[in-house]
Amino acid sequence: MVKKCLIVLGALLVLFPTMAFAADEPSAGTLNMGLNALWVLVAGVLVLLMQGGFILLEAGSTRMKNAGHVAGKTIFTLGLCSLLYWAVGYGFAFGPDIGKFTGSGDFFFNPAIAAGETDNYPSTVFFVFQLAFAAVSLSIAWGGFAERAKLSAYLIFTLFFSGLIYPIISHWIWGGGWLAEDGSQDFAGSTVVHLTGAMGAFAATILLKPRIGKFNKDGSANEILGHNQVFTALAVLLLWIGWFGFNAGSTVAVGDGFFGYVAFNTQLGAAGGAVAALLISWLVNGKADITTMLNGALAGLVAITASCAYVEPWAAVVIGLAAGVLVFLSAKFFEKIKVDDPIYALSVHGAAGVWGTLANGLFATRTLVEKVGVGRPGLFYGGGAHQLWVQFVSVVVCGAFAFAASFVVLWAMKKLIGFRVSEEQEIIGLDLSEHGTYGYPEQMKKAAQG
Amino acid sequence: MSDTIAELRRQREEVQTRLAARFGADSPEEVSQALNALHDRLIRRVLELAEQEMMRTGRGKPPVPYAYMLFGSGGRAEQTFASDQDSGLIYADAADVARSERNRTAMHGNADCDCTFRDDFVARSERNRSAMPGIASSGCTFRDDFVARYIRAYFLALAETAVGYLKQLGYPPCEGNVMADQPAWCMPASEWAAKVDGWFEEPSWENVRHLLIVADGRCLAGDRTLADGLKDRYFRHVADRPAVASRMAENTLRHKVLVGVFGQLLAERYGASAGTLDIKYGGYIPMVNAVRLLAVRSGIRATGTLDRIAALAQAGVWSAAEAAEAREAFAEFLRLRLLASAPREDGSLPSGGQLPVRLLAREDVDRLKKALRTGKKLQRRIERETRAGFGGR
Numbered sequence: 001m002v003k004k005c006l007i008v009l010g011a012l013l014v015l016f017p018t019m020a021f022a023a024d025e026p027s028a029g030t031l032n033m034g035l036n037a038l039w040v041l042v043a044g045v046l047v048l049l050m051q052g053g054f055i056l057l058e059a060g061s062t063r064m065k066n067a068g069h070v071a072g073k074t075i076f077t078l079g080l081c082s083l084l085y086w087a088v089g090y091g092f093a094f095g096p097d098i099g100k101f102t103g104s105g106d107f108f109f110n111p112a113i114a115a116g117e118t119d120n121y122p123s124t125v126f127f128v129f130q131l132a133f134a135a136v137s138l139s140i141a142w143g144g145f146a147e148r149a150k151l152s153a154y155l156i157f158t159l160f161f162s163g164l165i166y167p168i169i170s171h172w173i174w175g176g177g178w179l180a181e182d183g184s185q186d187f188a189g190s191t192v193v194h195l196t197g198a199m200g201a202f203a204a205t206i207l208l209k210p211r212i213g214k215f216n217k218d219g220s221a222n223e224i225l226g227h228n229q230v231f232t233a234l235a236v237l238l239l240w241i242g243w244f245g246f247n248a249g250s251t252v253a254v255g256d257g258f259f260g261y262v263a264f265n266t267q268l269g270a271a272g273g274a275v276a277a278l279l280i281s282w283l284v285n286g287k288a289d290i291t292t293m294l295n296g297a298l299a300g301l302v303a304i305t306a307s308c309a310y311v312e313p314w315a316a317v318v319i320g321l322a323a324g325v326l327v328f329l330s331a332k333f334f335e336k337i338k339v340d341d342p343i344y345a346l347s348v349h350g351a352a353g354v355w356g357t358l359a360n361g362l363f364a365t366r367t368l369v370e371k372v373g374v375g376r377p378g379l380f381y382g383g384g385a386h387q388l389w390v391q392f393v394s395v396v397v398c399g400a401f402a403f404a405a406s407f408v409v410l411w412a413m414k415k416l417i418g419f420r421v422s423e424e425q426e427i428i429g430l431d432l433s434e435h436g437t438y439g440y441p442e443q444m445k446k447a448a449q450g
Numbered sequence: 451m452s453d454t455i456a457e458l459r460r461q462r463e464e465v466q467t468r469l470a471a472r473f474g475a476d477s478p479e480e481v482s483q484a485l486n487a488l489h490d491r492l493i494r495r496v497l498e499l500a501e502q503e504m505m506r507t508g509r510g511k512p513p514v515p516y517a518y519m520l521f522g523s524g525g526r527a528e529q530t531f532a533s534d535q536d537s538g539l540i541y542a543d544a545a546d547v548a549r550s551e552r553n554r555t556a557m558h559g560n561a562d563c564d565c566t567f568r569d570d571f572v573a574r575s576e577r578n579r580s581a582m583p584g585i586a587s588s589g590c591t592f593r594d595d596f597v598a599r600y601i602r603a604y605f606l607a608l609a610e611t612a613v614g615y616l617k618q619l620g621y622p623p624c625e626g627n628v629m630a631d632q633p634a635w636c637m638p639a640s641e642w643a644a645k646v647d648g649w650f651e652e653p654s655w656e657n658v659r660h661l662l663i664v665a666d667g668r669c670l671a672g673d674r675t676l677a678d679g680l681k682d683r684y685f686r687h688v689a690d691r692p693a694v695a696s697r698m699a700e701n702t703l704r705h706k707v708l709v710g711v712f713g714q715l716l717a718e719r720y721g722a723s724a725g726t727l728d729i730k731y732g733g734y735i736p737m738v739n740a741v742r743l744l745a746v747r748s749g750i751r752a753t754g755t756l757d758r759i760a761a762l763a764q765a766g767v768w769s770a771a772e773a774a775e776a777r778e779a780f781a782e783f784l785r786l787r788l789l790a791s792a793p794r795e796d797g798s799l800p801s802g803g804q805l806p807v808r809l810l811a812r813e814d815v816d817r818l819k820k821a822l823r824t825g826k827k828l829q830r831r832i833e834r835e836t837r838a839g840f841g842g843r
Contacts, residue, residue, distance in 0.1 A: 220724035286706065286716040 029117070035254040036121040040129050043249020047132035050242035051078055053235045054139040058146060059439075060231025061291075061343050064447075065429025066147050067227065068439025073154050074139060080155065081138050081162040085131045092167035093130065093175050100178035103171045120253055129249060130170075133193050136246070137166050140197025141406070143345025144204035147211050148426050151434045153410075153419050160409045161200055169196050169398050183375035184394040185364060185387065187262070188250035190306030190356035191398050198350030199402035201341070207410050208420050210340030212427065221335050224342070229290055236294045240270055243301045247308045258309070258371065265308040265316040266301065272320020273300020273327070273352075280328045291344075295331065296324035298348045303356030307363060309372050315363035322359075323352045357395050361388025454499060455618045462492055462619060466531050470792040478785030479756065485788070486527040492619060493520070494671050500612035504604070512608065513601050515673035516541035521628055525666035526738065527754045528784065530791035530803075534622045538635040538667065539609050540642050540676045544598040598638070609636050628663055642680050650687040653697040662698060662739075665746050668753045685749055692839070695747045699836040702739030707829055708732030709822035715807055715815070723804045729790055730803025733822055734783040740828045741776065744768075755780055779824035782817055 026034070051074060059071045086109055095105030115122040138161055145153065170192050172179040186192055215221055226232060248263035277296020281289040300320035307319055330347035341347065364378040364387060375390060377383030413419055420426075425433035429444070438444040465488050472481055497518055505511065522536030523529045609630035613623070623629060630636050637645070646664065649657040664684060669677035688695065708716040708727055717727045727733075738755050745758040748767050752758050756777060763773035790803045810818065 216722065216724075220722070221720055223720035283711045284714070285719070286708065286710050 033115050033119060033121060036252065037115065037125045039254050039259065040121050040125045040249055040252050043245035044125065044129035044132045046242045046245025046249065047129070047136060050136055050239050050246070051139060053239035053242060056231040056235035056238065058142060058343050060228040060235060061226035062147050063224070064227040064440050065431055065444060067431065068437065069430040069434050070146065071439065073151065074142070077138060077154055077158045078135050080158045081135045082131055084159060084162040085134050088163045089134060089167040090127060090130065092164065093170045097176050100181060102168050103175050126252065133189060134162055134166050137193045137197040138162055140194060140345055140349045141200030141204065143341065143343035144201030145208065146342040147430065148208055148420050149204065150418065150421050152417065153413060156413050157409060161406065165402060165405045166196055169402060172398065173394065179394045182390050184390050185310055185360040185375040186306045186357055186394065187309040187372070188247045188305045190302060190353045191395055194302045194305065194349040194353035195395065195399050196402040198345050198353060199399055200406040201345040202350065203403055203406035203410055205339055205341060207414055210338065211342065212423065214340045215338055219338070232291070232294055236297050239298060240301060247305055262308045265311065265313060266304055268313055268316040269304025269308065269320035270297050270300040272317045273297050273303070273324040276321040276324025277328055280325045292328050295327045295344050295348050299323040299327035299352035302349055302352040303359060306356040307360045310360050310364040310368045312365055319356065319359045319363065323355055326351050326355055354395050358388065358391050361391040455615055458492060458495065459619050462488065470531065473789065473792070478781055478788060482528065482784050482788060485531065486529055489524065489529045490670060493616065496612050496615045496619065497671050499615060500608055503611050504608055509604060509607065513604055514542040515676065516605060517669045517672040517674065517676040518630065519667045519677060520670045521663045521667050525668040525753050527668070530788055532791045534624050535613060535616055536624045536628045537630040538628070539605055539630040540680060541601065541605050541638055542676060543638045543640045544594050544601055605636055606631060606633065639676055639679060643683055646680065646684055646687065650691055650694055653694045655701065658697045658701045662701060662742065665742055666753050681751055685751065688746055689749065695743065696836050696839065698743055698746065699832055702743055703829060703833060705731050705736045705739065707736045707822050707826040709819060709826055713819055713823060715819065717807050725808055726804040726806050728803060729783060729786045729805045733825055734787050734803065736829055737780050737783055737825045740832050743832060775824055776828065779821035782821035786818065
């Protein structure tokens with residue numbers, strides 16, 4: 001009996017050493033910091049998981065012959081983006097401010113190994129979280145490159161986009177830059193992340209021109225169907241889940257549990273987008289289009305990203321529903337003006353990003369604005385048109401800057417080393433032309449023989 | 451023979467060009483009527499030529515009476531300038547032959563001078579049967595089988611000749627192989643009857659499709675009574691098995707009328723035919739299907755859609771106003787479908803019923819939309835009635 005008691009006691013001591021050493025209890029501040037750090041890192045990992053979504057989304061929406069390339073390049077550019085963001089990007093975004101235009105400092109970021117006394121979280125966690133955002137924005141831009149850009153173009157664009165363009169815009173709104181000063185509301189990045197990425201895609205798709213076979217001589221469009229709709233649907237779910245890190249994580253604090261409210265609004269926005277998009281495609285085209293519905297869910301998420309912390313639940317639903325309709329109309333519009341947008345990046349991240357940012361100017365409530373502490377209430381909540389104007393300015397300025405900068409980089413690259421693969425390479429597929437092996441060897445070899 | 455066919459083809463093209471020019475001046479019904487009269491005339495002439503060819507090559511006259519059936523648009527007398535062939539052939543049974551042979555011999559003596567070996571064979575068999583009643587049953591089977599096989603081969607050859615001539619005349623073969631030269635659509639009356647029985651017995655998707663094809667069957671040439679016999683049987687089955695009618699409804703409602711919730715036209719969005727409306731499958735065919743279904747259910751034997759509409763009004767299934775609305779809508783589809791298939795300037799025939807919406811005048815678009823809405827309303831109504839009668843699934 002005594003022996004048994006001793007064994008149990010010993011085991012308990014091993015499991016719970018504090019039973020023996022009750023001293024060194026953490027302070028409330030340390031606990032708070034630890035909880036914040038835990039949440040932000042989990043959120044950062046969730047955002048990183050969104051890359052899995054992008055891999056499946058882009059691969060599923062494109063043809064089999066490009067699948068390996070499309071999927072693999074996402075991982076490669078994620079790696080490159082991480083190095084760049086560490087070396088310079090983070091410094092431009094969050095380093096000490098210079099003239100409200102850019103940050104400067106913290107290059108080759110060398111963080112403290114733990115949080116300081118007064119910190120809300122360790123800077124390492126913040127870095128990982130911000131890096132994940134930068135990578136999302138980059139992957140959005142790839143939508144405009146799909147199925148025809150050379151592999152080297154991905155490398156070069158990553159250098160400029162992750163190193164410079166994205167960090168500058170995120171400094172403007174989140175890093176204490178001039179738009180932050182103006183009170184521009186973009187809670188988790190409808191503009192900073194999504195619109196910026198979409199503008200990169202826009203510049204790329206204009207310079208690359210449409211894929212072979214997308215448009216006919218008489219101007220009518222052909223449908224180049226993606227090779228796997230199941231991938232695309234699964235991609236949307238992965239992105240949707242990851243978005244809880246994206247939006248709710250952007251509170252960068254556990255605090256009073258406000259991040260739960262943000263997550264709650266996020267779900268409503270996404271739901272509204274999916275439902276509205278399916279219905280509108282059904283009503284207008286007579287068939288309920290799966291691709292449109294999936295785009296609608298993403299558009300709902302993109303739109304609610306800016307406003308998730310500023311609006312009431314009903315407004316989140318309205319923002320999502322409107323985004324679902326918008327993404328459908330926007331895709332029609334881009335096709336009409338003969339812009340080939342294989343992954344619908346321009347509509348999902350561009351159009352919905354603009355709408356989501358502007359929606360703050362309409363629906364932001366006084367209470368929530370005070371809670372977040374940025375800007376003023378929207379038009380419907382007694383704030384007048386002021387916030388709407390601020391939102392409008394930030395959309396126009398960020399959009400224009402992201403487009404112009406991306407365009408210059410890509411244009412110069414096109415002139416100097418070329419941007420698009422040759423016609424033959426495009427026809428045989430980038431898997432073979434850029435990498436030498438197929439993503440689907442059996443199927444593609446069979447197709448080549450047949 | 452090829453000269454004659456070439457001449458017929460020339461005639462066809464000439465008349466069709468003239469008819470195409472009558473658009474606008476004449477109503478679509480009139481043009482369609484004239485056009486279908488032309489098709490009927492040509493196909494009848496081709497059958498005569500095919501029979502002549504059989505004689506010329508020593509295979510003789512048709513051994514038994516037969517009926518040449520048109521199915522599909524031909525059956526409904528709604529062929530366009532470029533319709534394909536849908537046809538079938540019903541011939542009298544071998545057992546009936548013997549009876550008719552006996553009658554003929556009794557009436558005219560052995561007067562037929564182009565008596566072939568078949569007549570000879572039948573006559574001999576007849577003698578054998580009466581001479582040796584003891585072995586009649588086994589011998590009879592053998593003989594009947596032989597005659598039946600011979601007759602089958604004869605009509606397949608006849609149909610093959612006719613179908614071949616029609617191809618040369620510019621009637622493309624039916625993609626679904628519903629043609630008189632196919633064994634499945636060229637049978638003695640007894641086999642047709644057994645087949646129709648089987649289709650009603652087991653209304654699978656394919657069988658129901660066949661039943662819908664037969665519903666539009668029209669005897670173009672030959673012995674009408676053979677076709678009528680089959681139709682009698684068909685409509686008896688319909689009356690006995692209302693559930694099959696619901697299967698027919700499911701089968702035919704899958705082609706949706708191409709008009710959206712807001713009354714907008716649902717044109718093709720992609721590819722070479724982007725911006726065109728499939729008037730055939732998005733307007734005409736759904737309407738044909740809906741009207742056929744109601745007509746068959748009501749025991750109406752007319753095959754033309756406009757005739758069926760008139761009969762539905764007469765039978766009291768539709769009010770005069772409903773019939774008038776349906777008639778107007780269908781005439782519009784008929785017109786646009788003819789328009790979409792009219793010979794081009796260079797004489798070539800466009801295929802399919804793709805209507806470039808952009809080239810339509812404003813009032814044409816409005817008329818088309820109205821017609822499509824009527825079609826959709828009709829489809830909805832049938833859906834509702836079918837559900838009410840037989841439950842959803």
